[in-house]
Amino acid sequence: MKLNFRLFIFIFLLISKNIFTKSVQEDTLLKTSVNEVVITGQINEKKSLNTVQKTIVIGKPILETNIFQNLSQVIETQSGFSVSHDNVLGDGLKIQGFGGQNVKILIDGSPVIGRLNGNIDLSQISLENISKIEIIEGPSSVIYGSDALAGTINLISNNKYKKLLNFSNRNFYESVGRYNNDLNLVINNKISKLNISFSRKYFDGWSENEKFTIFPKSNLADTSRNKKWKPKESYSFKIQESINKENIKIKLYFTGFNEKITNRGFPIRPYFENAFDDYYYTYRRDLGYNFNYNLNSFNINNLTSYNRYKRIKNTYYKDLTSLEQTMSADLSANDTTKFSQFISKFIFSNSKKRKYDYLFGIDIDRESSYGKRIKNSSQNQLNLSLFNTFEFSFKKLLIRPGVRLVYNNKYKAPIITSTHFLYKEKNLRYRFSLSQGFRSPSIKEQFFEFNDINHDIIGNPNLNSENSINVQCGFSYNNQFLNNYYFLSFDFFHNRINNKIDLLPSLDVLGQYTYYNIDSVRNLGMNSKFEFSNSKFNSNLNISYIGLNTYEFSNEYNYQFTLSNIFTYKHNTGLNINLFYKYFGNKKQLYYDSNNILSENIISDYSIMDLSLNKNFMNEQIEFSVGLKNLMNNISLISINNNSVHSDNSSTMNIGYGRTFFAGINFKL
Amino acid sequence: MKKYFKYIFLLVLFSCEKEELPIQPHIPGNSEVNQISLLPDYSRQVFYHLNKNETVSENTKTDWDLLFYENNEEHHIILNSSTYAKSASVDLEFDSEINISELDFISDSPEGINSGLSITNIYSKTIVVDRGFNLNGTQRGYKKFNILEINNEYIDLIIANLDNSQYEEVRILKELGKEKYTYSFDDGIVSIFPEDMSWDLLFTQYTHIFNDGTTYLLTGVLTNYLNNVTVSIDTINEFSLINFSDIDNYNFSSNQDCIGYGWKNYNHSSGVFTIIENINYIIKDVNGFYFKMRFIDYYNESGEKGYPKFEIQKL
Numbered sequence: 001m002k003l004n005f006r007l008f009i010f011i012f013l014l015i016s017k018n019i020f021t022k023s024v025q026e027d028t029l030l031k032t033s034v035n036e037v038v039i040t041g042q043i044n045e046k047k048s049l050n051t052v053q054k055t056i057v058i059g060k061p062i063l064e065t066n067i068f069q070n071l072s073q074v075i076e077t078q079s080g081f082s083v084s085h086d087n088v089l090g091d092g093l094k095i096q097g098f099g100g101q102n103v104k105i106l107i108d109g110s111p112v113i114g115r116l117n118g119n120i121d122l123s124q125i126s127l128e129n130i131s132k133i134e135i136i137e138g139p140s141s142v143i144y145g146s147d148a149l150a151g152t153i154n155l156i157s158n159n160k161y162k163k164l165l166n167f168s169n170r171n172f173y174e175s176v177g178r179y180n181n182d183l184n185l186v187i188n189n190k191i192s193k194l195n196i197s198f199s200r201k202y203f204d205g206w207s208e209n210e211k212f213t214i215f216p217k218s219n220l221a222d223t224s225r226n227k228k229w230k231p232k233e234s235y236s237f238k239i240q241e242s243i244n245k246e247n248i249k250i251k252l253y254f255t256g257f258n259e260k261i262t263n264r265g266f267p268i269r270p271y272f273e274n275a276f277d278d279y280y281y282t283y284r285r286d287l288g289y290n291f292n293y294n295l296n297s298f299n300i301n302n303l304t305s306y307n308r309y310k311r312i313k314n315t316y317y318k319d320l321t322s323l324e325q326t327m328s329a330d331l332s333a334n335d336t337t338k339f340s341q342f343i344s345k346f347i348f349s350n351s352k353k354r355k356y357d358y359l360f361g362i363d364i365d366r367e368s369s370y371g372k373r374i375k376n377s378s379q380n381q382l383n384l385s386l387f388n389t390f391e392f393s394f395k396k397l398l399i400r401p402g403v404r405l406v407y408n409n410k411y412k413a414p415i416i417t418s419t420h421f422l423y424k425e426k427n428l429r430y431r432f433s434l435s436q437g438f439r440s441p442s443i444k445e446q447f448f449e450f451n452d453i454n455h456d457i458i459g460n461p462n463l464n465s466e467n468s469i470n471v472q473c474g475f476s477y478n479n480q481f482l483n484n485y486y487f488l489s490f491d492f493f494h495n496r497i498n499n500k501i502d503l504l505p506s507l508d509v510l511g512q513y514t515y516y517n518i519d520s521v522r523n524l525g526m527n528s529k530f531e532f533s534n535s536k537f538n539s540n541l542n543i544s545y546i547g548l549n550t551y552e553f554s555n556e557y558n559y560q561f562t563l564s565n566i567f568t569y570k571h572n573t574g575l576n577i578n579l580f581y582k583y584f585g586n587k588k589q590l591y592y593d594s595n596n597i598l599s600e601n602i603i604s605d606y607s608i609m610d611l612s613l614n615k616n617f618m619n620e621q622i623e624f625s626v627g628l629k630n631l632m633n634n635i636s637l638i639s640i641n642n643n644s645v646h647s648d649n650s651s652t653m654n655i656g657y658g659r660t661f662f663a664g665i666n667f668k669l
Numbered sequence: 670m671k672k673y674f675k676y677i678f679l680l681v682l683f684s685c686e687k688e689e690l691p692i693q694p695h696i697p698g699n700s701e702v703n704q705i706s707l708l709p710d711y712s713r714q715v716f717y718h719l720n721k722n723e724t725v726s727e728n729t730k731t732d733w734d735l736l737f738y739e740n741n742e743e744h745h746i747i748l749n750s751s752t753y754a755k756s757a758s759v760d761l762e763f764d765s766e767i768n769i770s771e772l773d774f775i776s777d778s779p780e781g782i783n784s785g786l787s788i789t790n791i792y793s794k795t796i797v798v799d800r801g802f803n804l805n806g807t808q809r810g811y812k813k814f815n816i817l818e819i820n821n822e823y824i825d826l827i828i829a830n831l832d833n834s835q836y837e838e839v840r841i842l843k844e845l846g847k848e849k850y851t852y853s854f855d856d857g858i859v860s861i862f863p864e865d866m867s868w869d870l871l872f873t874q875y876t877h878i879f880n881d882g883t884t885y886l887l888t889g890v891l892t893n894y895l896n897n898v899t900v901s902i903d904t905i906n907e908f909s910l911i912n913f914s915d916i917d918n919y920n921f922s923s924n925q926d927c928i929g930y931g932w933k934n935y936n937h938s939s940g941v942f943t944i945i946e947n948i949n950y951i952i953k954d955v956n957g958f959y960f961k962m963r964f965i966d967y968y969n970e971s972g973e974k975g976y977p978k979f980e981i982q983k984l
Contacts, residue, residue: 171683177684179683179684181683202684202685202686204684204686204687215684216684216685216686216687217687218687218688218689218690219687219689219690220689220690220691220692221689221690221691221692222692225689231686233685233686262686264689268957269956269957270956270957270958271695271913271957271958272692273692273694273695320689320691320692321691321692321693321694322691323688323689323691
């Protein structure tokens with residue numbers, strides 16, 4: 001198998017160098033993701049094809065299919081990525097097998113905060129007015145600091161408007177009971193651009209055996225009130241003013257997000273006349289500016305933002321015969337968690353391409369956390385960082401070393417380095433990189449205090465940061481043949497996260513749990529991408545084979561194969577047909593069960609498929625789309641626990657709500 | 670029409686959360702009367718199911734001696750307090766000579782296993798059981814036993830008379846999901862207790878411990894407290910006025926003898942039992958349903974005692 005694979009690579013290299021001799025005129029390649037311009041992690045913007053660190057771009061061809069409504073859904077199109085669904089904590093990301101706490105998520109370079117159990121709820125990140133998503137796989141802590149161990153995701157807002165007054169309205173309905181609407185207004189002139197947007201998303205919840213109705217209707221407060229997928233309603237608002245005058249660019253913004261999740265409890269036996277209902281409220285408020293000054297070949301950029309996040313959980317005891325409810329007196333049933341983060345990042349760099357490019361940055365980052373489960377009710381953490389990176393060109397070779405020095409007021413922060421190499425030869429790109437990443441222990445991990453009848457958890461202020469080392473190498477090939485564009489890449493990587501922070505039984509107090517730096521996680525794998533595009537057809541095939549090792553004592557990697565493909569086809573009539581398919585292979589996990597016995601858990605393979613059709617009318621003023629989601633009718637997945645001591649058993653994981661129909665109509669004026 | 674079509678379509682794409690509709694409160698059950706037959710010599714034990722308002726099982730109280738309660742890693746040995754049985758643990762080898770007069774025999778707490786059992790260490794070298802009284806009031810004698818092993822599959826013990834005669838080795842095999850195993854020194858393994866979720870109340874004699882430590886055999890009602898039957902006593906409200914909506918105002922007790930014997934009085938001069946008026950019991954059954962109950966008589970139609978009669982209504 002290994003020999004065959006090597007042979008294949010060898011033959012491919014031979015063919016690519018000798019047969020496809022025609023070089024590509026890059027400006028003719030419009031629809032492909034690798035020709036998208038990338039800014040994430042770059043000194044100056046570059047096409048994805050030419051970045052020294054491998055960068056994935058999810059661009060308009062995918063975002064405009066109308067299949068995907070939030071970051072969670074679109075990120076799952078990538079083969080090395082998976083999303084776990086929790087009905088209360090939301091959608092958590094896994095990148096190359098690593099958890100969401102090791103992934104940095106940015107919107108226009110500003111970090112998204114509000115991690116619950118380490119994860120940011122990806123379903124809360126909407127895609128309206130997003131022009132593309134840039135993803136760096138592997139560490140980018142030199143530029144982006146903490147959390148950027150396994151990957152960095154940067155959502156880039158749309159800022160290209162031609163007319164003075166631009167209005168758009170998007171409306172989406174999915175038969176599972178999802179109703180999304182958004183409005184976007186842009187007043188645009190040569191100097192200033194004012195952007196106001198508003199969106200509402202509503203999901204009325206879903207359970208198996210639920211009867212289909214176009215509109216939700218009032219139902220009896222009986223046993224059907226408890227939904228497997230909880231009802232959710234969110235509102236978001238954004239106002240942004242951009243000023244672009246000569247060599248100064250200023251962008252000021254304010255965004256707000258409110259979400260309410262309603263968990264109507266199952267009626268209490270035997271009378272079924274009372275229930276405990278939970279309500280989860282999330283509030284996000286982000287205020288910031290981005291200042292850019294360009295003087296000759298010198299560029300100064302300052303990104304400053306103040307982000308606040310609040311999550312409230314309230315539990316009510318409800319009388320289902322009168323619908324009166326009273327707040328539960330149980331202290332653990334009600335909770336408020338608050339985070340805030342102030343960041344100010346100054347970047348000094350050259351703006352014109354030279355033999356070597358430089359970037360020098362200062363990062364000030366102050367995080368605060370408040371809540372009754374935080375020691376002394378509030379704690380903060382200050383990070384001061386200096387970072388720089390250079391990009392040297394030696395003919396066909398590009399080398400980019402980088403370093404970040406961090407001071408943290410709560411723990412001894414590491415020095416982070418990275419080195420990336422890119423060798424370009426006509427249509428071929430060879431990449432190699434060796435980089436480090438880190439994650440600061442969160443305030444929760446350091447200062448958590450939760451004691452009640454069921455819990456005794458305490459933070460550990462002596463934690464060190466998690467740190468990672470990543471090795472990546474790969475090559476890509478692109479060419480154009482008879483107006484067909486081809487891109488092929490293979491990448492191999494190994495990533496190791498040390499000092500992993502885990503919640504474990506305390507060594508000092510019996511029955512207490514606390515956080516320790518104890519373990520390491522490693523992965524080893526490959527990603528391959530094949531993109532084919534012409535004026536009518538685009539196919540983006542991703543394959544990955546990634547092994548994960550979660551225990552220090554074992555050298556066994558548990559591998560999973562995934563394959564994903566997005567086809568888009570543009571018919572002469574203007575009708576676009578989009579098909580998304582993804583296959584997840586069997587997945588094996590090792591874990592310690594409640595009896596502290598090492599157990600094995602196998603999640604069976606499955607695949608997902610979505611189809612959409614969209615067409616523009618009236619000079620692209622109206623776009624209409626229809627489609628089917630979850631064509632494979634996935635609802636839950638069986639996870640089999642193989643245990644050598646106890647008898648075999650299995651559990652189910654919720655992965656979907658069956659086959660659905662969706663329709664959308666968008667207006668653009 | 671075409672012009673407005675898109676706006677109609679927009680309406681389809683917008684919706685919001687709908688309020689629930691209240692469900693109808695359940696209808697309380699009818700008031701019913703039942704009478705339990707313990708017989709005038711109180712020789713019977715009667716297991717009773719509230720929701721069905723029927724007797725599930727009955728036995729003669731001397732049919733058993735030991736109850737082994739096996740709940741996961743929890744092992745208890747409960748005495749048959751209806752015969753006035755008591756036990757004493759002896760730190761002597763099983764075949765040693767035992768002087769009864771030196772032993773301190775103790776009863777199980779009538780409140781249940783959490784309030785103290787006579788056998789605190791089931792693995793004591795020797796446990797001597799005073800078997801209490803026969804139906805005719807004569808002494809049932811003594812037996813001793815020693816637990817050899819308890820595991821997931823069986824209970825192994827040895828039993829003998831105090832003089833080591835009638836020595837026998839006993840193995841009680843466990844059954845999946847079964848928690849109670851009863852043993853009779855006369856008849857071996859016997860089946861006395863019905864399935865856990867099939868009964869709520871046990872009408873029986875039992876040994877009561879008064880505040881001064883004296884013990885006495887009384888007739889009354891014990892609950893299936895190991896399967897979550899709980900009781901509250903209301904002496905203030907009229908029986909007919911107690912409703913389901915009052916449930917939150919009651920404090921429920923999980924003591925086995927919460928109903929106990931206290932609903933009747935014995936007049937020593939007249940030798941007659943009388944029911945104390947306005948003692949109402951609010952009972953939560955094994956399935957979580959609530960009932961109200963009050964005793965109305967202790968005699969049968971022939972005027973014989975030992976026939977508790979009560980009114981019961983599902984709330």
